Amino acid sequence: MGDAHTALQEQFDDLEQQKEASTLGMWTFLATEVLFFGGLFMSYITYRSFYPREFSAAGQHTIILYGTLNTAILLTSSLTAALSVHAAQENRTNWLFRYLIMTVFLGCCFLGVKAVEYHDDIQEQLIPGPHFRAGLPAQGQIFWFLYWAMTGLHALHVLAGVGLLSVIALLAARRKFSDRYHHPVEISALYWHFVDIVWIFLYPLFYLIDRYH
Amino acid sequence: MKTLAPPTPITRPTKPPQNYLTEGGTTLKSWLLTTDHKRIGLLYLYSILFYFAIAAVAAALIRIELITPPGDMVTSQTYNKLFTIHGVLMVWFFLIPSIPAVLGNFVIPMMIGARDVAFPKLNLLSWYLFNAGGLLALYAIIFGGVDTGWTFYTPYSSAYSNTHVVAMAAGVFIAGFGSILTGLNFIITVHKMRAPGMTWFRLPLFIWSLYATSVILVLATPVLAMTLALMALERIWGLGVFDPALGGDPVLFQHLFWFYSHPAVYIMILPGMGVISETITCFSRKPIFGYYFVAFASVAIAILGFLVWGHHMFVSSQSVYAGFVFSILSFLVAVPSAIKVFNWTMTLHRGSISLETPMLYALGFIGLFTLGGLTGLFLAALAVDVHVTDTYFVIAHFHYIMVGGMVTAFMGGLHYWWPKISGRMYPEKLGQLAALVTYIGFNLTFFPQFIMGYLGMPRRYHAYAPEFQIYHVLSTAGASILGAGYLLPLIYFIWSLKHGKKAPSNPWNATGLEWQTPSPPPKHNFEEIPVVTRPPYQYSPQLGEAMEHG
Numbered sequence: 029m030g031d032a033h034t035a036l037q038e039q040f041d042d043l044e045q046q047k048e049a050s051t052l053g054m055w056t057f058l059a060t061e062v063l064f065f066g067g068l069f070m071s072y073i074t075y076r077s078f079y080p081r082e083f084s085a086a087g088q089h090t091i092i093l094y095g096t097l098n099t100a101i102l103l104t105s106s107l108t109a110a111l112s113v114h115a116a117q118e119n120r121t122n123w124l125f126r127y128l129i130m131t132v133f134l135g136c137c138f139l140g141v142k143a144v145e146y147h148d149d150i151q152e153q154l155i156p157g158p159h160f161r162a163g164l165p166a167q168g169q170i171f172w173f174l175y176w177a178m179t180g181l182h183a184l185h186v187l188a189g190v191g192l193l194s195v196i197a198l199l200a201a202r203r204k205f206s207d208r209y210h211h212p213v214e215i216s217a218l219y220w221h222f223v224d225i226v227w228i229f230l231y232p233l234f235y236l237i238d239r240y241h
Numbered sequence: 242m243k244t245l246a247p248p249t250p251i252t253r254p255t256k257p258p259q260n261y262l263t264e265g266g267t268t269l270k271s272w273l274l275t276t277d278h279k280r281i282g283l284l285y286l287y288s289i290l291f292y293f294a295i296a297a298v299a300a301a302l303i304r305i306e307l308i309t310p311p312g313d314m315v316t317s318q319t320y321n322k323l324f325t326i327h328g329v330l331m332v333w334f335f336l337i338p339s340i341p342a343v344l345g346n347f348v349i350p351m352m353i354g355a356r357d358v359a360f361p362k363l364n365l366l367s368w369y370l371f372n373a374g375g376l377l378a379l380y381a382i383i384f385g386g387v388d389t390g391w392t393f394y395t396p397y398s399s400a401y402s403n404t405h406v407v408a409m410a411a412g413v414f415i416a417g418f419g420s421i422l423t424g425l426n427f428i429i430t431v432h433k434m435r436a437p438g439m440t441w442f443r444l445p446l447f448i449w450s451l452y453a454t455s456v457i458l459v460l461a462t463p464v465l466a467m468t469l470a471l472m473a474l475e476r477i478w479g480l481g482v483f484d485p486a487l488g489g490d491p492v493l494f495q496h497l498f499w500f501y502s503h504p505a506v507y508i509m510i511l512p513g514m515g516v517i518s519e520t521i522t523c524f525s526r527k528p529i530f531g532y533y534f535v536a537f538a539s540v541a542i543a544i545l546g547f548l549v550w551g552h553h554m555f556v557s558s559q560s561v562y563a564g565f566v567f568s569i570l571s572f573l574v575a576v577p578s579a580i581k582v583f584n585w586t587m588t589l590h591r592g593s594i595s596l597e598t599p600m601l602y603a604l605g606f607i608g609l610f611t612l613g614g615l616t617g618l619f620l621a622a623l624a625v626d627v628h629v630t631d632t633y634f635v636i637a638h639f640h641y642i643m644v645g646g647m648v649t650a651f652m653g654g655l656h657y658w659w660p661k662i663s664g665r666m667y668p669e670k671l672g673q674l675a676a677l678v679t680y681i682g683f684n685l686t687f688f689p690q691f692i693m694g695y696l697g698m699p700r701r702y703h704a705y706a707p708e709f710q711i712y713h714v715l716s717t718a719g720a721s722i723l724g725a726g727y728l729l730p731l732i733y734f735i736w737s738l739k740h741g742k743k744a745p746s747n748p749w750n751a752t753g754l755e756w757q758t759p760s761p762p763p764k765h766n767f768e769e770i771p772v773v774t775r776p777p778y779q780y781s782p783q784l785g786e787a788m789e790h791g
Contacts, residue, residue, distance in 0.1 A: 038765075039357040039434070049359045049433040056425045060463045067467030067497050071482045074493055082488075156480055156487075167488040173481055177474065 035209050047211040054215040058222050061185075065226060068178050072233060075174070079167040084238040086168030089154055089161070090175065094145040095235035098138050099227065102186075105134035106224040109193075109217040116210035121203055124213065128197035131220065135190040142183050175234055182230055185223045192216050260664065260761040276361035277764055282347035283662070284368050289335050289343065290731075292375060295382075296330035299323045301724065304717040312704035320703035321388035322404070328391030333413050334375050336647055337505065340512035341458070342371070342423055344654045345451050347662060349427060351755035352445050354436025354773065356765040359429040367419040367426070374416025381405035381412065390701065392502075395483040395494040399475040407476055410469040417462045420508075424458025427451055436754070438773035442536070445753055445777045446529060449536040450515030453543035457504045457511075461547070465501035468494065492557055499550035507546040509643050510610070511539055513650030514581055517603045520657050521585050523751045524600035525592025528778040531584045538577035538584075545574045555626045564623055571621035578614050582607060597749070598672030602653030605680045606646060613641025616691065631701075634694025637687045645683055652679065652730065659734065660748045664761040665741030671733045679726030685719025752779050 040046040076083050112127035153161040155176070156169035196216045199205065205213055261279045265271050272280060303323050306314045315323065346364065350357050358364050381387055387409040389398040398406050431444070431452050472494065475481025483494045522529050529535055551559055551567030585607055594600070616638040619625045629635060652675075659667050689712035694700075698709045705713070747756040758767050 037361075039355070039359065039361060045433060049429050052432055053360060053425060053429045056428055056459055060421050060425070060459050063460050064463035064467055067464050067471065070497065071471070071493065074490070075482070075488075078490070079488060157478070166486070169480065169487050170482055170489060173478075177471070177482075 035204075043209060050211050050215055051218075054218050058218070061222060065178075065181070068174065068181070069229070072174050072178070075167070075170050079165075079170070082165040082167035083171045086164055086171035087234065087238045089152060089164075090235050091145055091148060092235050092239065094141055094148075095231055098141050098145075099231050101134050101138045101141065102224050102227050105131050105138070106221055108134065109220045113210075113214050113217050116200075116205050116213045117207055119207040121200065121205065124205060124210075125197060125200045128193055128200055128213075132190055132193050132197060135186055135193065135220075138186055139183060139190070142179070142186075178230055179234070182223070182226055185226065189216075189220050189223050192219060258759065259763060260759065261764045262664075262761055264764040274365070276357070276365055278346050278350050278358050278361065278364060279662075279762065279766075281364050281368055282343050282345075285338055285342040285346060285371070288368070288372055288375065289338055292330045292334035295379075296327050296335060297724070297727075299327040299330070301720065303327065304720045306703055307705070307713045308710075308717050310705050310707045310710050315703065317703050318388060319386075321390070321701070322382075322386035324701060325387045325390050325409075326382055329378060329387070329409060329413065331643075332391055332505070332509070333416055334371075334378065336509045336643055337420060338371060338423075339647065339651045340516060340654060341427070341451060341454055341508070342367070344516070344651070344658060345427060345454075345512065346423075348658060348753075348755050349430060349448065349451060350434065351661075351758065351762065351766050352448055352753055353431065353434060353439055354754050354767065354771045355430065355434035356767070356770070357434075358426045359434055360426050363422050364426050367422040370419035370422070371416050374412040374414070374419065377408050377412030377415065379412075381408035384408075392498060393469065393472055394498075395472055395475065395491045396485060399472050399481065399483060407473045410473045414466050414469050414473075417466045420458050421462045424455035424462070427455040428459065431455075436770050436773055439754075440773075442532070443773055443776050444536075446518035446532070446535050446539070447512075447515035450511045450518070450539045453539040454508050454511045457508050457543050457546065461501045461504040461508075464497060465505075468497040468501065471497075492554070492559065495554050495557055496550070499553045500547075503550040503553060504543075504546045506639070506642070507542055509647050511542060513606065513610075513647040514539065516650040516654035516657070517585060517606050518581075519751075519753070520599040520603040520653055521588050522778040522780060523657075523749050524597055524603070525589050525594045526780040527588050527592040528776075528780060529584065530587035530590075531580075532776070532778075534580050535584050538580045541577040542574060545570065545577070549574060552621055552626070555623055556630050568621055568623050572618065575614060575618055575621075578610075582611055582614075596673070597656075598667070598669060598676050599653045599657035599749075601673055601676035601680075602649050602656065605676065606649045606653065609641050609645025609649060609680075609683065613638055613645055616641065629694055631699055632694035633690040633698045633700055636700050637690035637694055640687045640690070645687070649679070649683075652676070652727075655730070655734075657749070658755075659737070660744030661755060661760050661762065663734075663738055663741070664744050665737045666744050666748060667730075667737045667741060668733050671729065675726055675729040675733075678722060678729065682719050682722030682724070682726050686716050686723050687719070689713075689715040689719075752777060 036043055036046060040049065108127045108130040112124050112131060115121075115123035115127055149155070153159055154172050156173045160169055160172070193216055196213055199212070261277055265275070265277070272284065275281060275284075302315065303320070306312065306320060306323075312320065346358070381404075385405055387402070387404045387406055389402050389404070389406055393406065393410060398410075431448055435444075471482055475483055480487060481489065483489045483491050485491060518529055518535055549567055549571045551563055552571045555564050555567075585603075596604075616634070620629065620635065620638060656667060656672055659665075690698075693709045693712035696709070698705060698712070744760045746759045748760075749756070754771055754773070755762075757771060
């Protein structure tokens with residue numbers, strides 16, 4: 029209880045108001061994020077409609093195994109994030125900590141797989157520029173430019189999420205949260221779900237869309 | 242119901258009552274680490290005045306160069322850098338934060354009866370982001386400048402310009418996150434921090450207009466950030482999504498840029514409209530005419546503002562059909578804007594009008610904004626726009642909105658809330674004089690630009706055909722008067738800090754909650770959080786009428 033009391037910031041009347049403000053704040057921030065990624069998605073849509081065949085040819089070279097593995101990892105991490113919120117609500121602080129650590133671990137796994145994948149992409153000369161892989165059309169470089177920009181920006185978000193959840197896990201280890209006061213856990217999980225959802229869009233756009241034949 | 246802890250009465254008979262300027266210390270550190278929205282508002286005021294001064298010097302040099310037809314004072318390259326400095330600094334480092342970050346920060350929490358904004362630390366972070374961006378922009382300016390214009394159009398910016406484009410874009414990018422966080426803070430503050438009884442329709446219209454502004458800040462700014470990032474990436478990488486050599490489309494850059502920058506125009510006028518709603522009611526002693534219409538007009542402008550960006554691109558190879566649609570939508574924005582002007586005019590009607598300085602600025606705003614808005618309709622018309630694209634007509638139009646509208650409203654608001662901010666009154670006669678000088682100087686500067694633009698004077702040229710000289714000379718003469726009009730308040734505001742009459746808590750007999758607390762206010766704004774029982778602007782027109790009829 030003592031912790032819950034000190035957690036109240038002076039501009040708020042009570043914890044309920046603070047919680048509502050923080051939650052709405054995170055949703056508003058996510059709206060900003062959607063528009064931030066929106067510029068990239070708009071570019072992708074525009075050029076895919078301009079150059080469908082070239083994008084299809086370039087898209088054959090993403091490594092579907094890594095993409096699929098990462099999708100599974102990230103979806104699982106969203107599950108553990110949701111379970112951590114549930115544990116906080118039920119005041120099971122040990123499980124709260126464990127689920128948070130699992131989420132952080134899965135986030136790191138995602139980044140590890142991504143690093144290996146980037147390494148392979150570089151080996152395959154899939155960086156747009158003078159040394160771009162021979163045999164692919166010039167417009168394919170736009171596909172790969174977008175691949176690096178979009179997955180790179182997403183990876184930065186995963187990194188930020190891993191950092192955020194690590195801090196939350198640390199606070200959880202110090203028993204800062206309880207069933208009365210746990211909205212930092214909730215809004216961090218909210219951010220994590222957003223990162224997950226962005227990937228749900230990136231995965232088909234870069235790995236699946238032209239693989240049906 | 243929210244229950245409030247009763248305020249602990251402090252009685253120190255020997256000391257004067259503490260206010261936000263003294264409470265918590267007066268050291269530089271206490272200012273740089275403050276989370277008080279009022280102090281942060283003042284920090285923004287100092288910052289934007291600094292950027293304004295640099296941008297104004299650039300404008301002065303431009304106007305001096307243009308006195309004579311040949312390009313004889315600066316080279317064309319320097320001229321390009323001057324208008325880029327002027328544009329970038331004025332738009333992102335002066336106009337966008339002007340009313341929201343200075344006056345908004347200062348009065349929003351007080352107007353809604355809150356102790357502070359929802360996230361005070363984030364508020365301070367916004368100021369640091371803003372200045373980090375500003376320093377990068379200054380770096381770009383000092384170490385060689387940028388010559389792309391404030392619009393950063395590709396492929397010139399990404400492939401050809403030999404100037405510090407990346408540093409400048411990075412500055413705007415970082416400052417943009419400051420704007421986003423300010424917008425976010427205001428949205429949450431208005432949603433969650435209102436005093437008991439302060440329902441949505443009891444909010445002052447300044448709050449409505451800043452709420453609408455904040456929505457634009459949060460939703461449009463990230464797109465600009467991404468667009469500039471893609472442009473910078475293309476410049477650094479040597480190729481990218483707007484690169485025609487790969488099949489990229491520079492027009493996509495324009496679409497993305499204006500998707501932000503047109504709504505940004507409304508970031509630069511909606512807050513001004515909010516100030517006018519406050520001052521018009523106060524100085525005509527009448528409730529606002531059609532509160533709901535004025536409130537929802539702000540929302541309508543914010544929404545429609547997102548759908549009209551294509552009118553910047555009528556000659557960009559954009560589809561003609563898209564042009565039709567953007568043209569019609571642009572005409573539609575005039576409707577809520579006109580609603581506001583009509584409602585302010587009706588508020589004046591049979592009011593008990595007194596012409597204090599804030600009111601003079603408000604009346605000036607209505608005239609200048611109307612002229613700027615009507616010429617906007619010329620530009621929204623496809624055929625007329627083709628004729629005047631990239632001429633001084635466009636320059637005059639948006640300066641009527643941004644300087645005639647926003648800066649006039651900012652000056653009005655600054656005078657209106659100055660007693661609250663500083664605890665001192667400014668000299669009224671000098672204030673009225675400055676308002677008049679500004680109005681005359683402004684019109685003399687920019688009205689000739691409508692004429693020469695219509696006659697074909699293109700923008701962004703440092704040399705021009707001799708037949709335009711008379712208009713340029715008039716314009717430069719006007720600019721000097723305008724400059725005097727802006728310098729005068731700077732001097733007497735500083736003078737008033739020491740020598741001004743002490744301000745009572747409510748010098749204008751205004752109705753807002755910000756006037757129910759001492760001037761300057763205590764750190765947490767209110768001794769006791771007020772309870773609101775009435776709609777805003779409960780002024781008494783009967784009293785005015787009675788006086789009118791003797």
